[in-house]
Amino acid sequence: MARAGLTADRLTQAAAELADEVGFENVTVSALARHFGVKDASLYSHIRNAQDLRVRLAVLALAELADQVAEAIAGRSGKGALVAFANAYRAYAREHPGRYTATQMALDPDTAATSAAGKHAEMTRAILRGYDLWEPDQTDAVRLLHSTFHGYVSLERAGAFHSHPRGVEASWTRALDALDSVLRAWPD
Amino acid sequence: MARAGLTADRLTQAAAELADEVGFENVTVSALARHFGVKDASLYSHIRNAQDLRVRLAVLALAELADQVAEAIAGRSGKGALVAFANAYRAYAREHPGRYTATQMALDPDTAATSAAGKHAEMTRAILRGYDLWEPDQTDAVRLLHSTFHGYVSLERAGAFHSHPRGVEASWTRALDALDSVLRAWPD
DNA sequence: AGGCTTACCTAGAGGTCCTAGGCAAATTAT
């Protein structure tokens, strides 16, 4: 009997692909076991439980997203960096719907700190170097940007914008313009 | 044997309370049946399936949220309306976490149109009457506002803001200030 | 009272999560 050669990492990777195919909520221990031609119980040597699997998936997705965004903003500053960040963020959510949903999991503070969750804020801060913002305005701005990006992507995915014919792309561009001008003229 | 007197509406109402107590993802047909002291199978005369129950819950929550927001902005305009809208929206999400999660379900276009999902955009438009915005800028602004509100609330709930000591309230106020100034000076 | 509708039931199949305990394959030690 040849072994499948499972590891927590391979399981997490497969879970990520599965998430994008069938949706995050359908990432199940059973489905994953089926994918590897193995019994459900066999996975529990590698992951603690279903929740643990989902957390690992979330951490993976956060790291991937952070990488994509980091690559996008490299060498840019000011509005260029802002737009690059936003587009990379949105593109990741579009291309990896299941993974993106995973990034929205509530992680306990420990896991969040260890993972790339904090890297987000750090990179958003990098963008803000092109604007004239200092603490605590910087934190406020980070939160505003992150909220807007996530909110837009999230609503777009939920189909909240289908009701109106106005192009979703055009509204997105306008939102970025608006954020840029907010940052340039941050209210004192 | 006295009957429990179940109807789809009573089930939906109980599901909403259950959602706020134990989380939307734990709203299960079984749990609901237990709550009424009834067998699981009995609920299937009132709801088609578990998904149907969740959709009804989502529709209920959307209607409640729309009502709360409508009440909040009544008699206000301009920034007052903007702030009232935003605070009512956020308050609903805080007080009814399970219901709020339900509002994020992807509804099929038919259901969404029938439900109060469209009422949102309509009310957001009402806010914009205090600013000098016309189509298609109005739609862009509606999307931006909705995105920011939802994004902020969503990230706040996910604990994304715990990493930094800066008060979440202060950042929220600043975000509203920023949105107000964006609307007043919408880029042309 | 008889008949109709329907609220709720039992029975049961199938799926997911997870634990306990066992065997055998891969790895390490001798």
Next chain:
DNA sequence: ATAATTTGCCTAGGACCTCTAGGTAAGCCT
């Protein structure tokens, strides 16, 4: 190369959730 150890995967089985089919009885109508 063989023995000892580790560990990857197994079977068995319990608990919970979803949902269907078909039955009984409670409440409504005439």
